Amino acid sequence: MTAVAAAPRFLPSTLFGASAPSNRITLGFIGCGNQSTIDLPAFLGHDDCQVVAVCDVNTACHGYRHPDQYLGRKPAREKVNAFYAGRAGAAGHRGCDAYNDFREILARADIDAVALVVPDHWHGLMTVMAARAGKDIYCEKPLSLTVAEGQAMVKAVRQHQRILQTGSHYRSSPEARRAAELVRNGRIGEVRRILTQVAEINAVDPGPGWEPTPIPEGFDYDLWLGPAPKVPYHKDRCFYRFRFNLDYSGGQVTNFGAHTNDLAQWALGMDESGPVEVEDLGSEWPAPGGLYNTATKTAFRARYAQGVELLCRTDQPGFSIRIEGSEGWVEYGYQGLKTDPESLKALTPGPNDIRLPQSNPDRIEEASRYHIPDHVRNFLEAIKTRRDPVAPVEVGHRTATVCHLGNIAMRLKRKLNWDPVQERLVGDDEASRMLTRPMRAPWSL
Numbered sequence: 333m334t335a336v337a338a339a340p341r342f343l344p345s346t347l348f349g350a351s352a353p354s355n356r357i358t359l360g361f362i363g364c365g366n367q368s369t370i371d372l373p374a375f376l377g378h379d380d381c382q383v384v385a386v387c388d389v390n391t392a393c394h395g396y397r398h399p400d401q402y403l404g405r406k407p408a409r410e411k412v413n414a415f416y417a418g419r420a421g422a423a424g425h426r427g428c429d430a431y432n433d434f435r436e437i438l439a440r441a442d443i444d445a446v447a448l449v450v451p452d453h454w455h456g457l458m459t460v461m462a463a464r465a466g467k468d469i470y471c472e473k474p475l476s477l478t479v480a481e482g483q484a485m486v487k488a489v490r491q492h493q494r495i496l497q498t499g500s501h502y503r504s505s506p507e508a509r510r511a512a513e514l515v516r517n518g519r520i521g522e523v524r525r526i527l528t529q530v531a532e533i534n535a536v537d538p539g540p541g542w543e544p545t546p547i548p549e550g551f552d553y554d555l556w557l558g559p560a561p562k563v564p565y566h567k568d569r570c571f572y573r574f575r576f577n578l579d580y581s582g583g584q585v586t587n588f589g590a591h592t593n594d595l596a597q598w599a600l601g602m603d604e605s606g607p608v609e610v611e612d613l614g615s616e617w618p619a620p621g622g623l624y625n626t627a628t629k630t631a632f633r634a635r636y637a638q639g640v641e642l643l644c645r646t647d648q649p650g651f652s653i654r655i656e657g658s659e660g661w662v663e664y665g666y667q668g669l670k671t672d673p674e675s676l677k678a679l680t681p682g683p684n685d686i687r688l689p690q691s692n693p694d695r696i697e698e699a700s701r702y703h704i705p706d707h708v709r710n711f712l713e714a715i716k717t718r719r720d721p722v723a724p725v726e727v728g729h730r731t732a733t734v735c736h737l738g739n740i741a742m743r744l745k746r747k748l749n750w751d752p753v754q755e756r757l758v759g760d761d762e763a764s765r766m767l768t769r770p771m772r773a774p775w776s777l
């Protein structure tokens with residue numbers, strides 16, 4: 333773990349008691365959509381953090397992932413205020429502010445940290461701007477939209493000595509960590525192959541011939557698009573479904589792959605590196621002309637220098653990872669940890685075993701509802717100690733890079749040679765150009 337200087341603004345708890353207002357980390361929560369229904373309560377649940385502002389370019393509407401979700405900055409502010417009003421010791425709470433423009437949050441000197449729970453095309457810009465503004469950052473996965481953005485994010489976070497936790501919260505799962513430790517400690521023998529699963533597109537494309545729909549009242553579409561190209565509005569472009577359009581995301585490859593390929597990188601000890609070759613294995617893509625243009629079936633192979641193959645595919649719903657070695661395998665997914673031989677699961681780590689960082693050392697029970705609160709807890713601790721959390725900026729960047737390279741190889745249908753030290757593609761100008769993309773003025777990194 334890297335130590336990071338630049339102290340936060342709050343004062344030591346010994347002076348005021350653990351939950352005194354002056355001791356709380358003040359947070360601006362940016363992006364009040366689908367994932368905010370999980371992430372916002374995770375921040376509210378920690379006494380030493382106070383959500384003082386929320387921000388969304390949408391005032392409020394139905395029609396996010398599920399039609400009955402009613403989300404946006406207005407309901408988010410109401411939720412925060414209702415939460416603090418009902419909590420003992422809430423006397424210091426002045427009420428939560430709500431903003432349309434995130435720059436107003438970044439400009440507030442009384443805000444220590446921000447949570448970025450916005451579509452992927454905003455992660456890079458907001459992170460760099462937040463780092464420059466002196467904020468610590470919880471940035472949802474996938475960390476970046478492009479490899480070049482990820483590099484800029486690493487640079488900005490380190491230059492401004494900020495804490496960044498990537499929202500790849502399976503790093504806070506006891507069983508996912510155990511799986512990675514078993515692999516790192518040779519308990520499945522020599523690693524041969526890794527299978528990572530990413531889901532299919534789980535929304536219906538309006539299809540070729542789609543017609544623009546009116547921009548809803550209370551929705552700042554231009555600020556939603558931000559650095560992305562200016563295009564006509566359609567209701568299926570934005571809320572939740574942005575992940576199926578390459579202007580804003582990388583499809584399920586970056587969505588689920590930011591978890592499964594992240595666990596592969598962790599288990600292999602590749603957090604500061606990556607594969608050397610990436611090739612398409614017969615991916616499938618939607619017919620041109622629709623709104624969605626991300627892979628319908630993911631299929632790529634990434635080869636690491638030591639010979640391990642990672643096969644990232646869409647073979648089953650949801651997400652899972654299976655790591656196969658010469659003497660057994662480990663598997664992690666919604667069903668938790670499975671191993672072969674089964675005895676591996678209960679194996680007690682030896683005194684000389686590699687132990688990976690734990691978000692919450694007291695958490696031994698595997699339950700997915702704990703991952704995100706523990707991941708947030710780990711972020712808050714990192715802010716206080718100025719030491720890196722379990723998924724710092726480099727981790728998020730390198731994992732996103734695997735996913736982006738997979739997408740580029742699948743789009744071009746050819747093998748790419750990646751230099752993970754220089755972070756560049758070798759001998760392929762067309763593919764290299766896809767590592768970055770222009771931003772719409774006035775936005776730039």
Ligand SMILES: NC(=O)c1ccc[n+]([C@@H]2O[C@H](COP(=O)([O-])OP(=O)(O)OC[C@H]3O[C@@H](n4cnc5c(N)ncnc54)[C@H](O)[C@@H]3O)[C@@H](O)[C@H]2O)c1
Nearest residue numbers: 363364365366367388389390449450452472473556571572
């Ligand atoms: N960790 C996980 O397991 C997990 C799960 C789901 C989503 N996510 C991530 O969370 C992020 C958001 O996904 P989602 O499903 O909540 O999407 P969403 O579309 O439901 O919500 C995003 C919200 O951000 C708002 N927004 C867009 N641009 C903005 C801007 N410039 N300023 C302020 N608000 C802006 C939108 O209006 C919307 O309300 C994505 O990066 C996604 O990958 C992570």
